[in-house]
Amino acid sequence: MRRLNVPAIVLGLLLLGAWELAARAGQNSFFPPFSTVLAALWANGGVIAAQIVDTLRRAAIGLAIAVAVMVPFGALIGRVRFLGDIFEPLVNMLRPIPPPAVAPIALLFAGTGDAGKIAMIVYTCAFPILIGAIDGVRANHPMLTNVGRSLRLSRLEIMAFIDLPAAMPIIMTGIRLAVAAALLVSVIAEMLLTTNGIGVYLLRSQENFRIADGLAGVVAIAVVGFLVNDLFLRLDRRLLAWHYATTGGAEGQG
Amino acid sequence: MTVPVLNATNVTKSLGGTPIIGGLTLSAEQGEFISVVGPSGCGKTTLLTCLSGLRNVDAGEVSFEGQKLDGPPDGMALIFQDYSRSLLPWRRNVDNVLFGMRRMTGVSAQEKRAKAMEMLAAVGLSKFETHFPWQVSGGMQQRVAIARALAARPHLLLLDEPLAAVDAQTRADIQDLLLSLARQFQKTCLLVTHDVDEAIYMADRVIVLSNRPTHVIADLQVPLPKPRDQIATRSEPEFLRLREKVLTLIRSMRTAA
Numbered sequence: 021m022r023r024l025n026v027p028a029i030v031l032g033l034l035l036l037g038a039w040e041l042a043a044r045a046g047q048n049s050f051f052p053p054f055s056t057v058l059a060a061l062w063a064n065g066g067v068i069a070a071q072i073v074d075t076l077r078r079a080a081i082g083l084a085i086a087v088a089v090m091v092p093f094g095a096l097i098g099r100v101r102f103l104g105d106i107f108e109p110l111v112n113m114l115r116p117i118p119p120p121a122v123a124p125i126a127l128l129f130a131g132t133g134d135a136g137k138i139a140m141i142v143y144t145c146a147f148p149i150l151i152g153a154i155d156g157v158r159a160n161h162p163m164l165t166n167v168g169r170s171l172r173l174s175r176l177e178i179m180a181f182i183d184l185p186a187a188m189p190i191i192m193t194g195i196r197l198a199v200a201a202a203l204l205v206s207v208i209a210e211m212l213l214t215t216n217g218i219g220v221y222l223l224r225s226q227e228n229f230r231i232a233d234g235l236a237g238v239v240a241i242a243v244v245g246f247l248v249n250d251l252f253l254r255l256d257r258r259l260l261a262w263h264y265a266t267t268g269g270a271e272g273q274g
Numbered sequence: 275m276t277v278p279v280l281n282a283t284n285v286t287k288s289l290g291g292t293p294i295i296g297g298l299t300l301s302a303e304q305g306e307f308i309s310v311v312g313p314s315g316c317g318k319t320t321l322l323t324c325l326s327g328l329r330n331v332d333a334g335e336v337s338f339e340g341q342k343l344d345g346p347p348d349g350m351a352l353i354f355q356d357y358s359r360s361l362l363p364w365r366r367n368v369d370n371v372l373f374g375m376r377r378m379t380g381v382s383a384q385e386k387r388a389k390a391m392e393m394l395a396a397v398g399l400s401k402f403e404t405h406f407p408w409q410v411s412g413g414m415q416q417r418v419a420i421a422r423a424l425a426a427r428p429h430l431l432l433l434d435e436p437l438a439a440v441d442a443q444t445r446a447d448i449q450d451l452l453l454s455l456a457r458q459f460q461k462t463c464l465l466v467t468h469d470v471d472e473a474i475y476m477a478d479r480v481i482v483l484s485n486r487p488t489h490v491i492a493d494l495q496v497p498l499p500k501p502r503d504q505i506a507t508r509s510e511p512e513f514l515r516l517r518e519k520v521l522t523l524i525r526s527m528r529t530a531a
């Protein structure tokens with residue numbers, strides 16, 4: 021287990037304390053104190069948890085699809101010259117389009133159900149992962165390919181057993197960016213294509229001026245986001261122990 | 275006349291417009307240990323990539339066991355100059371050795387594993403099979419690379435300055451290990467090095483290369499008794515005579531250049 025990060029915890033408590041005091045002093049119903057939000061979280065815990073499960077489920081499915089498609093696709097674009105020539109301009113053109121802008125298209129083709137929201141998540145996650153994979157395989161030392169070739173491996177074997185694992189540190193950076201984006205877009209997609217999920221919960225709370233309930237949802241998302249990020253950070257340290265050990269960064273053996 | 279294991283005739287190779295190899299001819303007979311010695315940057319690594327089929331030659335021909343090369347052939351193994359990059363750091367030592375046997379057919383997974391363990395034992399690393407390459411010393415990493423190269427039972431072993439980056443004591447140990455393995459498994463070996471003493475100590479025959487574009491300027495038999503001994507061999511009059519001869523050749527090239 022890692023040590024507790026005491027300064028960060030102290031900072032968090034101070035900020036919450038400041039919130040509490042400021043809200044109590046202000047007496048504005050749009051700015052309830054933290055204790056009220058905590059009470060709302062307690063009261064709505066079941067609803068919020070159920071909604072977050074939906075949100076997380078879609079984020080996870082979208083992320084998984086993006087990883088499964090974009091990692092091999094990026095490796096191909098990075099390694100095969102003519103595929104790079106064809107697809108890189110397209111990737112660079114699509115990349116700056118914000119996910120909400122594709123909502124109408126997702127809605128049109130995939131509907132307002134799970135499919136439409138997952139499509140938006142896949143779209144968002146695709147780019148950091150794709151770019152990580154392209155850059156990752158290109159950063160590999162050419163010597164690694166020679167090792168595979170001298171062992172008489174096929175191009176596909178070299179890609180699967182040498183290129184991709186060697187590129188994992190950079191690909192993982194892309195995946196971790198995608199994880200954060202997946203959660204964010206999962207919530208945004210719910211707010212745009214309303215059916216269920218924590219995004220809809222937030223929207224309904226706002227519409228009905230249930231400010232404390234809404235903030236309780238926000239706090240819940242923040243906590244879940246933190247935990248998910250932490251999970252992937254641990255996964256990264258574990259899978260890439262070899263990388264951190266050979267580059268002298270972070271912890272040694274995972 | 276038997277077919278040489280490896281035969282290069284009039285090989286020419288340019289990289290990025292620079293001529294690196296200029297009409298090089300050499301051959302290796304079954305069971306021979308050949309050292310190829312040449313100054314740094316003369317094109318030794320380039321030569322090995324051509325001899326191993328990793329690169330095509332511009333002109334001339336390379337053949338392995340009578341077959342013209344077209345890509346890396348079955349039965350040849352290459353040990354790279356930069357061992358730390360040639361091993362896969364995400365695989366344990368034993369899995370790196372196993373990786374060298376991916377293309378071996380007609381051998382079960384258990385047999386491969388047993389063979390991998392046997393090779394690790396042969397290079398003195400039985401206790402380190404579950405370590406990762408980055409958890410062991412540079413010399414040990416090169417031993418893993420040697421085990422991986424030998425595991426697929428190659429007929430010919432090409433070695434690119436495998437000991438250039440290890441300390442003197444480790445170098446001597448691995449030199450003797452390589453000699454005993456070559457003898458034990460009856461391998462034909464071609465060792466590239468810039469270290470004249472190493473070239474003579476290891477070899478039955480020393481081939482001296484010129485500066486770029488490189489070609490053979492001398493091909494010398496090494497009539498030293500075997501097995502070699504780090505102290506006795508290096509003080510034999512014949513060793514010293516050869517050493518002086520090769521050093522003089524290399525020195526003369528430096529002044530000519």
Ligand SMILES: Nc1ncnc2c1ncn2[C@@H]1O[C@H](COP(=O)(O)OP(=O)(O)O)[C@@H](O)[C@H]1O
Nearest residue numbers: 289290292294313314315316317318319320321
């Ligand atoms: N792709 C390349 N393009 C141009 N020159 C190269 C290329 N690769 C290597 N060289 C040059 O070829 C020469 C021989 O390199 P190398 O075969 O690695 O020499 P050695 O192994 O003897 O030190 C070096 O001077 C190097 O700068």
Ligand SMILES: [Mg+2]
Nearest residue numbers: 318319355435
């Ligand atoms: Mg070299």
